[in-house]
Amino acid sequence: MRYNNILITGSAGFIGFHLCKRILDNYDDINIIGIDNLNNYYNPLLKEKRNDILKKYRNYTFIKLDFSEYLKLIESLNDKDIDLIVHLGAQPGVRYSLENPWAYERSNLLGTMNIFEFARRFNIEKIVYASSSSVYGGNKKIPFSEDDRTDNPVSLYASTKRSKELMAYTYHNLYGIGMTGLRFFTVYGEWGRPDMAYFKFAKNILLEKPIDVYNYGDMERDFTYVSDVIDGVISSIERDFNYEIFNLGNSRPVKLMYFIELLEKYLNKTAKKNFLPMQEGDVPRTYADLSKSREFLNYNPKVSIEEGLRRFCSWFVDNREWILKL
Ligand SMILES: NC(=O)c1ccc[n+]([C@@H]2O[C@H](COP(=O)([O-])OP(=O)(O)OC[C@H]3O[C@@H](n4cnc5c(N)ncnc54)[C@H](O)[C@@H]3O)[C@@H](O)[C@H]2O)c1
Numbered sequence: 001m002r003y004n005n006i007l008i009t010g011s012a013g014f015i016g017f018h019l020c021k022r023i024l025d026n027y028d029d030i031n032i033i034g035i036d037n038l039n040n041y042y043n044p045l046l047k048e049k050r051n052d053i054l055k056k057y058r059n060y061t062f063i064k065l066d067f068s069e070y071l072k073l074i075e076s077l078n079d080k081d082i083d084l085i086v087h088l089g090a091q092p093g094v095r096y097s098l099e100n101p102w103a104y105e106r107s108n109l110l111g112t113m114n115i116f117e118f119a120r121r122f123n124i125e126k127i128v129y130a131s132s133s134s135v136y137g138g139n140k141k142i143p144f145s146e147d148d149r150t151d152n153p154v155s156l157y158a159s160t161k162r163s164k165e166l167m168a169y170t171y172h173n174l175y176g177i178g179m180t181g182l183r184f185f186t187v188y189g190e191w192g193r194p195d196m197a198y199f200k201f202a203k204n205i206l207l208e209k210p211i212d213v214y215n216y217g218d219m220e221r222d223f224t225y226v227s228d229v230i231d232g233v234i235s236s237i238e239r240d241f242n243y244e245i246f247n248l249g250n251s252r253p254v255k256l257m258y259f260i261e262l263l264e265k266y267l268n269k270t271a272k273k274n275f276l277p278m279q280e281g282d283v284p285r286t287y288a289d290l291s292k293s294r295e296f297l298n299y300n301p302k303v304s305i306e307e308g309l310r311r312f313c314s315w316f317v318d319n320r321e322w323i324l325k326l
Contacts, residue, residue, distance in 0.1 A: 104157055211260070
């Protein structure tokens with residue numbers, strides 16, 4: 001890799017942690033500065049545990065920092081060598097954006113602008129940043145392709161993710177920063193996020209509590225195993241583009257009821273299902289068209305839902321003592 005000093009935002013988050021670990025495990029000559037404010041949107045103990053693993057690496061430096069505070073961002077980073085930014089830090093979650101839209105405005109809009117301004121000020125040539133499949137909103141055409149319209153976001157989370165892509169365009173256009181945006185599709189795996197359905201399902205199944213199954217189970221998600229997503233992020237770091245957006249999904253949507261069956265199988269317990277109508281802001285189906293990412297990133301997801309969920313459940317059960325308390 002031609003970058004030696006990489007700034008990764010949201011490094012204690014689910015995807016940030018996996019990206020840092022992959023780079024640290026494979027490249028001795030790359031220094032990573034990880035920043036994260038370790039906020040309590042979900043239990044920060046999990047963020048600290050991930051971060052403790054990363055802090056053991058000699059070439060990982062962690063700075064606890066809120067990137068929505070521009071002056072603090074500059075103050076903490078102005079003497080650091082940085083040649084690439086991977087911007088993964090964000091306020092995620094569709095549901096919570098109905099309750100606390102300000103968190104999205106702060107981290108995803110102001111925070112992203114701060115990261116882009118920082119790059120402009122310190123002449124950083126390239127940024128790889130996280131977007132989301134949620135920008136496709138209630139797109140009826142499947143699979144979802146990067147060329148599809150994305151001007152009907154159905155949640156504030158989605159509109160902040162789309163805004164990020166638009167801001168990235170502006171910073172590319174004005175200052176020539178190389179901008180690669182990655183639309184992730186429901187990423188799951190070990191060290192995952194406790195606010196996401198699959199994690200809540202696993203927890204409740206083990207605790208023998210009911211699970212909430214929305215739209216009466218009639219949903220499909222293009223679940224993507226985290227190591228496949230990390231392959232795509234690494235390819236995006238290794239290749240130079242002016243301004244591009246890529247889908248990073250699995251392109252094999254899974255019916256929610258089959259997903260639950262697999263969890264039941266690997267956790268060896270039957271779920272008590274609480275069938276509910278569709279949640280506001282949610283979409284019934286996601287499905288990634290991967291032709292562009294296959295062509296330009298050589299992206300080729302490998303882990304099947306059966307294998308990915310088997311690995312996730314085995315991690316979950318091995319760590320159940322502290323995970324069940326999250
Ligand atoms: N996991 C998915 O399925 C998924 C799907 C689509 C898009 N994404 C996007 O991928 C990125 C990573 O998601 P994740 O699943 O790892 O989420 P995560 O919540 O586990 O990680 C995000 C991290 O960013 C940090 N953060 C948030 N606001 C911050 C701020 N103002 N300053 C510093 N740190 C801040 C959080 O503390 C957290 O550790 C996000 O941009 C998310 O929107 C994720």
